[in-house]
Amino acid sequence: MVDVAFGSVPTPLGDVLAALTSDGVAATAFQDGDRVRREILDRLGARAVDDPGRTALAREELAAYFAGRLTGFTVPVDWRLMSALQRRVLGTLYQSVAYGKVTTYGELAVSSGAGVPARAIGSVMGSNPIPIIVPCHRVVAGNGLGGFSGGDGVDSKRWLLTLEGHLPPTLDWEL
Incomplete structure (x- = not known):
């Protein structure tokens, strides 16, 4: 059985939770709490362990990202708990779409x-177990933003793309 350590970071979009195996980040969520942690453990077929040292780098990098000081994550990602299709599509996204850039669903299908x-x-993006670090918010529709299943939906996607400089800030936007 896989063991998972949890750590969360307060952000403008709420508390962002990271779940790490000994190999890396296996899941993130736009909220923290017992229910969310149980859902992640059930999905991963894992048990929780108390290991703040394991989550330290992920927490530091997420905090720096949301503060506008980090443009690329270095924390390892644990891909092994994803389906082959998720690994292929999300791995391509992770490797090829940099901070502040976007790609369309169709372009990602081809690449x-x-x-x-x-x-x-779009379904793979909606099932991304590691949003933010594996940046599904950077995948847009050919005619607009498209959907987003994390946080507050498209509003969270818009906020992340504004943080990264892809979209211009609105009058009420704050970091």
Whole structure:
């Protein structure tokens, strides 16, 4: 059985939770709490361990990202608990779409070589277990932002893309 340590960081979008195996980040969530932690443990088939040292780098990097001081994560990602399709598509996204840039669902379908249509790429983005670090918010529709299943939905996506400088800030936008 896999063991997971949890750590969270307060952000403008709420407390962001990171779940780490001994190999790296296996999940993130836009909220923290017992229910969310149980859901992650159930999904990963894991048990919780108390290991703040394991989560230190992820917490530091998430805090720096949300403060506008980090443009690339170095914390390891644990890909092994994802499906083959998720690993292929999300791995391509993680490697090829830099901070402040975006790609479309259709472009990611082609560049990943996954052999699935753009609509299926949207489903993979919606099932991304590691949002923010594996930046599904950087995948947009050909005619707009598209959807987002994290945090407060498209408003969270818009906030993240504004933080990264892809979208201009609105009058009420704060870091």
